[in-house]
Amino acid sequence: MNASRTRPPRLLGRAVAPTCSLLLVAGCSGAGSGPGSGSGREGDPAQAAAPYAANDLQADYERVINDVLPSVVQIQAGDSLGSGVVYDDEGHVVTNAHVVGDNRSFRVTTARTEDALAAELVLAYPEQDLAVIKLERVPDGMRAARFGDSSKVGVGQIVLAMGSPLGLSSSVTQGIVSATGRTVTEGRSGGGTGATIGNMVQTSAAINPGNSGGALVNLDGQVIGIPTLAATDPGLGDSAAPGIGFAIPASMVRTVADQIIEDGRVTDSGRAALGITARTVVDDGYRPAGVAVVEVGEGGAADDAGLRPGDVVVRLGGTEITTITSLAEALASMEPGDRTKLTYTRDGDERTTEVTLGEQ
Numbered sequence: 340m341n342a343s344r345t346r347p348p349r350l351l352g353r354a355v356a357p358t359c360s361l362l363l364v365a366g367c368s369g370a371g372s373g374p375g376s377g378s379g380r381e382g383d384p385a386q387a388a389a390p391y392a393a394n395d396l397q398a399d400y401e402r403v404i405n406d407v408l409p410s411v412v413q414i415q416a417g418d419s420l421g422s423g424v425v426y427d428d429e430g431h432v433v434t435n436a437h438v439v440g441d442n443r444s445f446r447v448t449t450a451r452t453e454d455a456l457a458a459e460l461v462l463a464y465p466e467q468d469l470a471v472i473k474l475e476r477v478p479d480g481m482r483a484a485r486f487g488d489s490s491k492v493g494v495g496q497i498v499l500a501m502g503s504p505l506g507l508s509s510s511v512t513q514g515i516v517s518a519t520g521r522t523v524t525e526g527r528s529g530g531g532t533g534a535t536i537g538n539m540v541q542t543s544a545a546i547n548p549g550n551s552g553g554a555l556v557n558l559d560g561q562v563i564g565i566p567t568l569a570a571t572d573p574g575l576g577d578s579a580a581p582g583i584g585f586a587i588p589a590s591m592v593r594t595v596a597d598q599i600i601e602d603g604r605v606t607d608s609g610r611a612a613l614g615i616t617a618r619t620v621v622d623d624g625y626r627p628a629g630v631a632v633v634e635v636g637e638g639g640a641a642d643d644a645g646l647r648p649g650d651v652v653v654r655l656g657g658t659e660i661t662t663i664t665s666l667a668e669a670l671a672s673m674e675p676g677d678r679t680k681l682t683y684t685r686d687g688d689e690r691t692t693e694v695t696l697g698e699q
Contacts, residue, residue: 399558403499404511406560408450410484411553413503414438414472415446415455419530422502422553423447423472424562426596427483430474433596434552435567436463437525437532439470450509452478462599465532466608466699467591468525468567471599484554487561489588492519492540500544500566500584502553514544514582516563522668523568523585535664537610537671539585540564546584555586563589611673612699613652613681614639619662620651627661629653629684644681644694653689654682670696 410425414434421438439460446455456474463470496516504510518541527533542555546566555564564586572580598605614636622628629651635642652660656679658669675698682691
């Protein structure tokens, strides 16, 4: 499956709002149904425990929504709408780079304000599809969201996705963490950044156009990720694949946002790099067959490893390299300073060398 960014077009015509019935979800815990459920015996453990669990879960949902939703905003960037999360008390808002696009000024609406607030771009970092904007005025009652520890995110945890899908502000969907550590490449069509992002959180919570830049929240009321991509199925005409969405982990969000706010730029990306300019090459059957080095950055990882223009990279570590995308995905799973094997061809001969990865 491919992953497509969820930057929406201008909201036109009729929109069908995604619904999330907390009572229905809570009822799925098995309260009072099935053979023997109507025994009516006083003190029956099944009848006493199930309603309590359902009410408890619903109360958790309501508490988290009331706590976090005021920190999730709608961002109007030109004729497009997206979402954002209030990052600090100074009015900084974190969102996706593909939400802000080429715009530098924005209109921001909060869950508790009817009038839009003006905001300006601080910096967009397309390489990680993150951006920070700043409100010109911080309204009363606005508070920053709490960001959680990405290392504690586990498969099966209940999560809520908050944002403005299809322009429907302050919407909430629910699901679980389906997987962690996913590496996903975003498309470039329609304003996508083309970024390859590692260590993403996969979730079954519905992520629709407009959710991008919003909040993926655990039941402790902590933002564990920024919803960014929804999977599409090429076999179904690139229509959305239900229940497969991806969020940038909170740790990466904090790393990038802190640098943008403090330095006005990203000085330490935490992303591994070879230090080359390259292109995909194909074999005689026009199938992708490797990545040809076009230029080698002086003093970079590839330069130190002895690569030169014309070499074709075919393997990095244990990953076969056939395209630029596969190389980016392999690098996204590694860290600067990692030492690994690199296999390449030169003048038809295959060679292997050791390379210490640099930083993007």
